[in-house]
Amino acid sequence: MNKIKKLNWLFALLVLLAAIAVPWVIKAPYHLHILILVMVWATIGTAWNLLGGYTGQVSFGHAAFFGVGAYAAGLLNLHYGLSPWWGMALGPVVAALAALPIGLICFRLRGPYFALAMLALGEIFRLMFTNLTEFTNGAKGVLIMPEITSKMFFYYVGLTVLVVTLLVTYLIVHSKIGYYLVSIREDQDAATSLGIPTTFYKNVALLPSAFFTGLAGAFYMNYVAFIDPNIVFNLSNVSVMVILVVMMGGVATTWGPTIGAGIYIALGEYFRATLGSANVLVFGILVCLIIMFMPNGIIGGLETLKQKFFRSGTGLPGGGNGEVLRS
Amino acid sequence: MVKFFEAKNVVKRFGGLTAVNNLSFTVSQGEIFGIIGPNGSGKTTLFNLISRFFPVTSGEIHFNGQQLENLPAHKICNQGIGRTFQVVKPLRRMTVLGNVMAGAFLHTSSMGKARTKAEEIIDFCGLTQFKDSEAKSLPIAVRKRLEIARALATEPKLLLLDETCAGLNPRESEQAIGLIKRIRDAGVTIIIIEHVMKVMMGISDRILAINFGSQIALGSPQEVARHPEVIKAYLGEDHA
Numbered sequence: 428m429n430k431i432k433k434l435n436w437l438f439a440l441l442v443l444l445a446a447i448a449v450p451w452v453i454k455a456p457y458h459l460h461i462l463i464l465v466m467v468w469a470t471i472g473t474a475w476n477l478l479g480g481y482t483g484q485v486s487f488g489h490a491a492f493f494g495v496g497a498y499a500a501g502l503l504n505l506h507y508g509l510s511p512w513w514g515m516a517l518g519p520v521v522a523a524l525a526a527l528p529i530g531l532i533c534f535r536l537r538g539p540y541f542a543l544a545m546l547a548l549g550e551i552f553r554l555m556f557t558n559l560t561e562f563t564n565g566a567k568g569v570l571i572m573p574e575i576t577s578k579m580f581f582y583y584v585g586l587t588v589l590v591v592t593l594l595v596t597y598l599i600v601h602s603k604i605g606y607y608l609v610s611i612r613e614d615q616d617a618a619t620s621l622g623i624p625t626t627f628y629k630n631v632a633l634l635p636s637a638f639f640t641g642l643a644g645a646f647y648m649n650y651v652a653f654i655d656p657n658i659v660f661n662l663s664n665v666s667v668m669v670i671l672v673v674m675m676g677g678v679a680t681t682w683g684p685t686i687g688a689g690i691y692i693a694l695g696e697y698f699r700a701t702l703g704s705a706n707v708l709v710f711g712i713l714v715c716l717i718i719m720f721m722p723n724g725i726i727g728g729l730e731t732l733k734q735k736f737f738r739s740g741t742g743l744p745g746g747g748n749g750e751v752l753r754s
Numbered sequence: 755m756v757k758f759f760e761a762k763n764v765v766k767r768f769g770g771l772t773a774v775n776n777l778s779f780t781v782s783q784g785e786i787f788g789i790i791g792p793n794g795s796g797k798t799t800l801f802n803l804i805s806r807f808f809p810v811t812s813g814e815i816h817f818n819g820q821q822l823e824n825l826p827a828h829k830i831c832n833q834g835i836g837r838t839f840q841v842v843k844p845l846r847r848m849t850v851l852g853n854v855m856a857g858a859f860l861h862t863s864s865m866g867k868a869r870t871k872a873e874e875i876i877d878f879c880g881l882t883q884f885k886d887s888e889a890k891s892l893p894i895a896v897r898k899r900l901e902i903a904r905a906l907a908t909e910p911k912l913l914l915l916d917e918t919c920a921g922l923n924p925r926e927s928e929q930a931i932g933l934i935k936r937i938r939d940a941g942v943t944i945i946i947i948e949h950v951m952k953v954m955m956g957i958s959d960r961i962l963a964i965n966f967g968s969q970i971a972l973g974s975p976q977e978v979a980r981h982p983e984v985i986k987a988y989l990g991e992d993h994a
Contacts, residue, residue, distance in 0.1 A: 603859045603868070610856045613845035620805060620839070621908055622831030622860045 472684025483612030488549030496644025522641025568655030677726030788958030836910030857907030
C-alpha cells in the first residue's frame with residue numbers, strides 16, 4: 428500500500444516537472460493559451476469534484492462562484508483602480524461567503540434541495556450582474572487593461588492555481604475529513620450513526636470548493652481581460668459543463684477533472700474550426716459514450732483495468748475460493 | 755446510583771399511530787438485553803428513538819447519567835452508543851477497512867491510529883479476508899458483520915443490534931451469536947432486536963416483549979417465553 432502511495436507521489440512529481448518544462452518546449456502562444464484554459468477548467472473541475480464527487484452534493488451552479496471570483500477581480504479594477512491581481516485574494520473569499528448561506532440552509536435537508544438552490548443561485552447572480560448596470564456595467568461587461576501579456580507568465584500562474592487546488596483537495600480527501608465526506612455520500616444515516624455531524628461536514632466540503640472556483644474565476648478575469656455576465660455566469664457553458672468535464676475524467680478521482688478538462692478544451696479547439704458552435708456536440712456525444720461504457724470516467728475505467736490485471740496476477744480477494752466466511 | 759441505561763415512559767406517535775406506547779425499562783452494564791415482538795410492534799422505532807434518528811413524543815431516555823432525548827443524532831455516538839441497521843447500510847463504494855476506519859475516526863484524527871484500530875476490529879470480527887473488498891461486493895452475512903465492526907470502531911459502551919441474524923443461514927447465525935458473545939465479554943453492553951427466538955433465548959439475560967408499541971412481558975427468557983400474552987401475540991388467541 429505504502430509503495431503504491433510513493434509511486435503515486437512520484438508520478439505526480441513527474442507530471443509537475445513536465446508541466447513546468449512545457450513552456451520551454453512549446454512556445455507558440457496559441458498552444459500555451461489552450462493549456463492555460465485547460466488549467467482554468469481543471470481547477471473548477473477539481474473544486475467541483477470535492478463537493479459533487481467525494482461528498483455527493485451535486486451543484487448545478489458553480490458558475491455563481493466562478494463569476495463572483497471573476498467579477499471581484501474586474502470590479503476592483505473598474506471602481507477602485509486596484510490591480511486586478513488583488514482579485515486573486517478577494518475573489519475566492521467572496522465566493523466562499525456567497526456559498527455559506529446556501530450551505531447553512533440547504534445542507535440541513537436531504538434530497539435535491541442543494542442542487543436546486545445552486546441552480547437558482549447561478550441564475551440569480553447572472554441576472555443581478557446583468558441588471559445592476561451601475562455597479563457591474565451590466566451586459567457591456569468589464570474590460571481591464573492587463574499590464575502583463577506574456578503567455579508564459581499566465582501559464583505559470585495558472586499552473587500554480589491548479590497545483591494548489593489539487594494539493595489541498597488531495598490532502599482533504601486523504602484525511603479524516605475525506606473519509607467523513609465519502610461516508611456522507613455513501614449513506615447519510617450510517618454516517619450519522621458513526622457520530623459524523625453531516626451538515627457541518629457538507630459545509631466543510633462546500634467552502635473550499637467555492638473558494639477554489641472563485642480563485643479560478645479571478646485568474647480567468649486577469650487572463651482574458653474581458654468578462655460579461657453571460658460568459659462567467661453561464662448555466663450550460665460553465666455550471667453544467669463542469670459536471671460533464673468531471674464525469675468524463677472520473678468522478679471522485681484525483682486526476683479525473685484535469686483529464687476531463689484537457690479533453691474538453693482540446694476537442695473544443697479542434698472542432699471549432701470545422702463545426703463552428705456545434706463543436707460542443709462532439710464533446711456531448713463523447714460524454715454519453717464514456718458514461719455508457721466507462722461509468723466511472725476515464726480514470727475509473729483505467730483503474731478497473733488495473734485492478735483486473737492486478738487481481739488475476741496475484742489471486743487476491745474476489746477470486747472465488749468457495750469459503751465465504753471463516754471465523 | 756445512576757442507572758446505566760434507562761428509558762422512562764417513552765412514547766412515539768406518528769400522527770394518529772402510536773408506535774411506541776409508554777415503554778419503561780432499564781438495562782444494566784454488561785447485560786445482553788433482548789427486545790422481541792411481532793412485525794410492526796415498534797422495535798426498530800424504539801432503536802431509532804434511542805439513537806435519536808426520531809425525536810420522542812414524550813418520555814425520557816438516560817444513559818450513563820446523560821439525558822439523550824434532546825441531543826442531535828450524531829452526538830449519540832459520542833455518548834458511547836453504537837448502532838447497526840436492520841436493513842444494512844454499508845458505505846458501499848468504500849472498502850471494509852474504509853468503512854471501519856470511518857467509525858474509528860470518532861476518537862482520533864490520525865490516519866495511522868484509525869487504521870490500526872480498524873484493523874484490530876476487523877480481526878476481532880473475523881473480516882480480515884475481506885479487508886480490501888468493496889462493501890457493495892460482500893454477501894449479506896459479511897455485510898451484517900461489517901455493520902457491527904463499524905459500530906464497534908466508535909468504541910461504544912452500549913451497542914444496539916437490530917436483527918443481526920435476519921437472513922442468515924443457521925451456520926452464519928451461529929457465527930453471529932459467537933461474535934455477539936465475544937463483544938459482551940469485551941465489556942460492551944448490548945440491546946438486541948431479533949426475530950429468531952432460538953438466538954434470543956440463547957444469549958439474552960433478560961427480554962422485553964412488546965406488541966403494538968406496549969410492553970407485554972419483561973423478564974428472563976424462560977419467563978417471557980411462557981408468558982400467555984407473548985404466546986398470544988406470536989401464535990394467536992387459541993394457544994394462550
